[in-house]
Structures are given as C-alpha cells and as structure tokens.
Amino acid sequence: MDRQAIMEQGLTQPLVAPLLSPAARRRQLREKVIAGFITLMAFTGIAALILIIIFVAKEALALFTEPEARHEASLSKMFLAQDVAPGRPPFRWQPVSKVPKVSMIPLFVGTLKTTAVSMLVAVPLGVFGALFAAEFAPRRLRELLKPVIELLAGIPSVVLGFFALMVMSTVVKEALGFDRPLNAMLAGLGLALAIVPVIFTVSEDALTSVPRSYREASLALGATPWETAWKVVLPAAAPGILAACVLGFGRAIGETMIVLMASGNADVISWSLGDSARSLSATIAAEMGEVVVGSPHYSLLFFIGVQLFIFTFVLNLIASTWTRRVVRKLTGGAS
Amino acid sequence: MTPNTRRAVGLALTSLTGLAAFIIIAMLGIILFNVVENGAGGVTWTFLSKPPEDGMMGGGIFPAIFGTAALTLLMTVAVMPVGVLTAVYLHEYAPPNSLSARFVRVAVVNLAGVPSIVFGLFGLGFFILFVGQGMDRALGHEEMYWAQPGILWASLTLAVLTLPVVIVSTEEALRAVPMDHRTASLALGATQSQTLGRVVLPGALPGILTGAVLAISRGAGEVAPILFTGAAYFLPDLPTHLNSQFMHLGYHTYVMATQSPDVEATRPLLYSTVLVLLLLTFALNLVAVIIRTRTRRKAAGSH
Structure with a gap:
C-alpha cells in the first residue's frame, strides 16, 4: 500500500484506543483527580x-x-458642602456627634496631603537609588x-509608625517650626520610609532589564x-519606572498604621503640612473598634474600604500594564 | 559643552544618585541604631517570659510573643498548601497561554495590592459575620461562639493577605528546577503527579521554605488586618481556643505608643517590645535571603 492509501484508511477507520490494564486506568483516574x-x-x-x-x-x-442610613449619610452629605452656621467649616467628619457629619472631603484631603509628601520624598530617593x-555602583556595593x-x-x-511618633516627631517639629508634633508632614515622611523599597525594587528591575547592547x-x-544612564537607559525603562511610582502611590494610599500613629488624625481641611491630617485608611482603623455593627457609621467605614479597594485596584492595573509594556518593548514583542 | 565639562556634570549627577542610595542605607541604620540603643537594655529573660504587670508599666510581653507565634503558625498552616498548589498549577499544570492561568495571575497581583486595612474589613465582614454566624447557627450555639473576633479568624485573614507572597516565591522556586529533571x-x-511529588517539589523545597519564611515575617508584622479580627490589648491568659482573642507584639506596640497614660514611664518597655518584634522579622528575613541566594547560586550553576 502506498502512503495515500494508508492515510485514507486511517481516516475512515476509527482509531482503536489501546486497551489499558485496570491498574493503569486507576492511575489515569488518579492523575485526573490530582490535576483537578x-x-x-x-x-x-x-x-x-471576589469575596x-x-x-x-x-x-x-x-x-x-x-x-435611616440614607438620611444620615447620603452621597450629597458625603461629598458636597453642607449648609452650616456662618463661620463653621462646611466639610466635617464627625460621625458620632449628635448631628452626624459625614463629609469625606477632609479624609480625601488628608490622604492626598500625606501621600503627596511621601511621593515627593520617596520617588527621587527610590529612582535615583535604583539608578x-x-x-x-561597584558590584560589592550593589550586593x-x-x-x-x-x-x-x-x-x-x-x-x-512608632519611629515616626517617638523619634522623628520632635526633629521634624523643631526643624520646620510646626505648632503640633503630629502633622501631615511627619506622616508623609513616615510613609516615605515604607514606599522607598517598593519604588526602588520595581525601578531597579526595570533598569536592569534594559539590554546591555543599548549601553554599549x-x-x-x-x-x-x-x-548613557540618563538619556538611554532611563527612557528605555521609563514605563517600568512609572509603574514603580504608581505602585508606591497605591501602597501609600492604603498604608494604615503609619498615618494612624503619626498624622494626628484631625479632620481639618488645610493645605498646610504643619496641620494634622486624617486619612481614609486611618479613619477605618481608628473608628471600627467602637462602632455598632449595622449602624450607618459602620456602613460608612466599609464604604471607605470600598473606595480604598477601588483606588488601589485601578492603580495596580495601570502599573502592571506599564510593566508589561517595558518588557514587550525591550524584547521586541517576543513575550 | 567640552568633553571635560560633560564629564564633570556627569560625575556630579552620578554622585547625586550615590547620595540617594546612601540616604536609604542611612535611614535603615538610624532606625536600627535607635531601636537597639534604647531597647536592648530592657530585653531580659523576665521581660520575655512574664506577662505585663502594673497596667503595662512593668513585667514582660510573653503573652504577646506567644500570641504572635500562635497566630503566624495557624496562618502558615492555612496559607502554605493553597499557595504552593496555586504556584504548581501556574507553573506545572496550566496549559501554556491558558486563559484561566492568566486570570489567576492577575488576581494574585491585585490581591498583593489590596491595602491591609481592607483585609481587616474583609476578615470582619466575611469570616466573623458571615462564616462565624453561619457556623454558630449550624452548630446550634445559643450565644456567640464563632461570630466574634478570635485567633482563627485573624490567622485566616492574614493567610489571604500573605497568599501572593507564597505563590510568587514558590513559582520562582519551581522555575529554578531544571526542565531535564522533569523530562x-x-x-x-x-x-505527572509522581514527578511533581518526588522530583519537582523536593527540588523546589528551599524556595518554598523561603516563601514560607517571607510570609511569616510579613504576617507577624501586620497590625491593620487584626485590629478588629482578634487582637486584644491586655489578656493575662494565653489563647486556648480557636475563638480566643490574643495579644500581639505589633498591636501591643501600637497601643502602648498611642494610648499610654504616661509615655515616659512606658518608653523603655515600648522600645524593648519594638526590638523584639524587629529581631523576629529580621531574623526571618535573613533566613529567607540566605536560602534564596543559595538556591539562586545552585540554579545558576546547573544551567
């Protein structure tokens, strides 16, 4: 028979599966169960x-x-200015006072202030350190x-947080002439300690993935x-470095203990770094312990949690897209 | 610009990057020095073995050390099988370019980015109020038994938090096992399962241990997730049941630092507590670093 005939035969006659011994069949079943x-x-x-x-x-x-909750904490009460007696601040976070005030704006401002300080300190330190x-760096120093x-x-x-509270607070207060020992500046500097390693590690990964031939x-x-480093390597690794900063930003927004211990936790709105600040994450940590399960205040704290989740989720997606981009660019689309 | 000025400018900016690196090293040095200088004197055998006395002004921190250890042990038991098997799926079982493996990876990356305080909310909402209440109803407990903060719920919350750490290190370890061994x-x-159990996993064991150690070190230091899932400020008794509350080194640090009536009086104890916590996490990290450098060297040598 020629090849053609054999192939046609193979197409018309169904292939017979080899007969397996019961032991072999058991083994196959076991493999499937394990894989499953x-x-x-x-x-x-x-x-x-998802959970x-x-x-x-x-x-x-x-x-x-x-x-009841809709009345006490509607979206407009959370995000818009409230009609109050003249001279009183229109945005306040006082969920346990007689008339609960539930504006999230002071919390956003507090989070932004502490995060901005930490980024201004940690991005240069982390990126330059990684560079x-x-x-x-000579090999020894790098190791x-x-x-x-x-x-x-x-x-x-x-x-x-402890270090910021016990040691840095007096130094920062003296050096910058602030009125309060606990303030947004101190919390931001404490946060910087936490996010420098994130920014450094991710930036360094991006920089070392730039091929040697670029430098040569x-x-x-x-x-x-x-x-070479500034005009060739750094631009080539730019998406990865941006990803590092975004990851650090996400970490700073979600970080709880440092801000809780060092920021002073007052719900004031001001752009002065010497004032104390209250962040989203620290608010959950400080208030969840004393709240009545099922009360509007309790739901509010979970709502803050949802917002934190969404912010960091979006930031992470952006960061991972950019990291993939740097890999694709440098390997010429191979992966 | 002449070549000389270009070189000078470059050198100046290069030293600026060196300065950044130096500041990072100095920050770590200052923190360590400060904690060791102020805390070392107080770390005595009494301090490590006695419960707190006189409203936290004296005594030791043994219940907090025990609570931290028990918490992380339970967490490790919960997270290791799931984390290792997930990595095994991603690296050994998932078909190449499989969509579900991609989903798992995306989920793990995002899980790693969820703020720790949100894990605390999740532990309260899911483990205590949903699972705990469900168990109380199913098992016929009249009063709250499982539906309250306890060491089991806190450790499971931490297990979810440390899952990405274990998955990432295990996958790196699996990658280091040469393909030849499998074939x-x-x-x-x-x-395939015999290969996995007798060749691949033993080969990857050091890396898997690294993952466990890193997870323990991370879990031992996290405070935000256990704030409302089981940590207590002062409990003279050690936790005896899975639903007992427990003392914790990190939580102890937080409360002593922020809510002490007399900061000056508690300062030495506070510093010693921080030192113990730091020594614990650093020792674990050091072990992880040592195992990992060894495996990496071995992996590099075998290719």
Whole structure:
C-alpha cells in the first residue's frame, strides 16, 4: 500500500484506543483527580479577590438601601458642602456627634496631603537609588544595597509608625517650626520610609532589564556613563519606572498604621503640612473598634474600604500594564 | 559643552544618585541604631517570659510573643498548601497561554495590592459575620461562639493577605528546577503527579521554605488586618481556643505608643517590645535571603 492509501484508511477507520490494564486506568483516574484538585486550589486567589469586594461592599450597601442610613449619610452629605452656621467649616467628619457629619472631603484631603509628601520624598530617593544600583555602583556595593532594601521593606509598618511618633516627631517639629508634633508632614515622611523599597525594587528591575547592547552602543558613540544612564537607559525603562511610582502611590494610599500613629488624625481641611491630617485608611482603623455593627457609621467605614479597594485596584492595573509594556518593548514583542 | 565639562556634570549627577542610595542605607541604620540603643537594655529573660504587670508599666510581653507565634503558625498552616498548589498549577499544570492561568495571575497581583486595612474589613465582614454566624447557627450555639473576633479568624485573614507572597516565591522556586529533571522522570514512566511529588517539589523545597519564611515575617508584622479580627490589648491568659482573642507584639506596640497614660514611664518597655518584634522579622528575613541566594547560586550553576 502506498502512503495515500494508508492515510485514507486511517481516516475512515476509527482509531482503536489501546486497551489499558485496570491498574493503569486507576492511575489515569488518579492523575485526573490530582490535576483537578490542584486547579481548584489555584482558583482560591480569584475567589479571595471576589469575596473581598463582595463582602466589603455588602456591608456598605446599607448606605443606599436603608432609609435611616440614607438620611444620615447620603452621597450629597458625603461629598458636597453642607449648609452650616456662618463661620463653621462646611466639610466635617464627625460621625458620632449628635448631628452626624459625614463629609469625606477632609479624609480625601488628608490622604492626598500625606501621600503627596511621601511621593515627593520617596520617588527621587527610590529612582535615583535604583539608578545608582543598576548603573554606577561597584558590584560589592550593589550586593550590599539589595539586602538593605529588603530589610527596610521587612520593617513592619507599625514599627515605622512608632519611629515616626517617638523619634522623628520632635526633629521634624523643631526643624520646620510646626505648632503640633503630629502633622501631615511627619506622616508623609513616615510613609516615605515604607514606599522607598517598593519604588526602588520595581525601578531597579526595570533598569536592569534594559539590554546591555543599548549601553554599549551609547558608550561607543562617545556618550559619558551619566549620559548613557540618563538619556538611554532611563527612557528605555521609563514605563517600568512609572509603574514603580504608581505602585508606591497605591501602597501609600492604603498604608494604615503609619498615618494612624503619626498624622494626628484631625479632620481639618488645610493645605498646610504643619496641620494634622486624617486619612481614609486611618479613619477605618481608628473608628471600627467602637462602632455598632449595622449602624450607618459602620456602613460608612466599609464604604471607605470600598473606595480604598477601588483606588488601589485601578492603580495596580495601570502599573502592571506599564510593566508589561517595558518588557514587550525591550524584547521586541517576543513575550 | 567640552568633553571635560560633560564629564564633570556627569560625575556630579552620578554622585547625586550615590547620595540617594546612601540616604536609604542611612535611614535603615538610624532606625536600627535607635531601636537597639534604647531597647536592648530592657530585653531580659523576665521581660520575655512574664506577662505585663502594673497596667503595662512593668513585667514582660510573653503573652504577646506567644500570641504572635500562635497566630503566624495557624496562618502558615492555612496559607502554605493553597499557595504552593496555586504556584504548581501556574507553573506545572496550566496549559501554556491558558486563559484561566492568566486570570489567576492577575488576581494574585491585585490581591498583593489590596491595602491591609481592607483585609481587616474583609476578615470582619466575611469570616466573623458571615462564616462565624453561619457556623454558630449550624452548630446550634445559643450565644456567640464563632461570630466574634478570635485567633482563627485573624490567622485566616492574614493567610489571604500573605497568599501572593507564597505563590510568587514558590513559582520562582519551581522555575529554578531544571526542565531535564522533569523530562527524565516522565521518560522513566513516572506520572505527572509522581514527578511533581518526588522530583519537582523536593527540588523546589528551599524556595518554598523561603516563601514560607517571607510570609511569616510579613504576617507577624501586620497590625491593620487584626485590629478588629482578634487582637486584644491586655489578656493575662494565653489563647486556648480557636475563638480566643490574643495579644500581639505589633498591636501591643501600637497601643502602648498611642494610648499610654504616661509615655515616659512606658518608653523603655515600648522600645524593648519594638526590638523584639524587629529581631523576629529580621531574623526571618535573613533566613529567607540566605536560602534564596543559595538556591539562586545552585540554579545558576546547573544551567
């Protein structure tokens, strides 16, 4: 028979599966069960993420369904200026006073203030530090720098909060002449300690993924090492560095203990860094302990949690898109 | 610009980046020095083995050390199987370019970015109020038994929080096991699960341990997720049941630092508590770093 005939025969006659012994069949079944179990376990991560949003949102839902909560904490009371006696601030967060005031604006301002300070300090430190580690540092120094960053990242945030509260507060107050020891500036500096490692690590990854040939070509054309780093390597890694900053920003928004301990937690709206500030995350931490389960105040705190979840979720998506972009750009679309 | 000025400008800016790196190292140094200087004197055997006395003005922190250890132990038991199997799925079982593996990865990345305080809300809303109340109803407890903050719920909340840490390190460890080992095992007639259990997982064990250690170090230091899921400020008794509340080093630090009636009197105890907490997390991190450098070197040598 020629090839053609064999192939046609193969097409018309159904293939017979080889007969398996019962032991082999049991083994096959066992393999399938194990593979199924492992796949099932792998979906725990997805399930956890979905459960988080469902259960945090579920407790906040009462704000929109129950008449009492809707009256006490409507969206307009949360986000718009309130009619108050002249001279009183129109935005206040005092959910447990006789007439509850539930404006989220002071919390947004507080979060933005502390986060802005931390970014202004941590971005230059983290990116420049990473540039040094990736481009200029002698090998020994680089090997020292990496464990140092890991140790810094390993310090629990409550310890950083403690350090800001006990040690940095007097230094900052004296140096900048603030009235209060606990203020937005101090909380921002404490936050910077927490996000420098994030920004450094992600930036350094992006910088070291730039191919050697970029640097060699630039140096061969007569550029100095600094010009190579600044005008060739840094632009090539730019999306990754942006991703690092976005990740640091997300971490700073969600960070709780440092702000809770160092910011003073007053619901004032001002742009002065010497005033105390109250952030979204710290508000949840400070008030959830004493709240009545099911009350409007309780739902409000969960609603803040939903907002925090959404902010950080969006920031993470942006960061991971940019990180992928830097990989795709540098490998020429291979991955 | 002449070449000389270009070089000078470059050198100046390069030293600026060096300065940034130096500041980072100095920050760590200052924090460590300050904590060790003020805390080392107070870390005695009595301090480590006695419960607090005189309204936190004296005694030790043994219940907090015990609570932290018990909490992280329960957390590790919960997170390791799930985390390791998820990584095994992603690296060994999922078909290449599989959509579900992509979803799992996206979920893990986003889970890692969820603020820790939101995990606390999740622990309260899901574990205590939903699972706990459901269990009380199903098991016929008249008064609250499971539907209250306790060490089990706190440790499960932390397990969800540390899941990405375990998955990422385990996957890195699996990647370091050479493909040849797998193909050799399969060629000898071993099934996929036999290959996994006898070749791949033993080969990846150091990396998996790194993941466990990193998760423990992260879990031991987190305070925000346990604020309303089980931590208590002062409990002379150790937790005996899965629904008992517990003392915790980090929470203890927070309360002593912010709510002490006499800051000056508690300061030495506070510093010693922080030192113990720092030593604990640093020792764990150091172990992780050592295991990882070793495995990386081995992996680099085998290619």
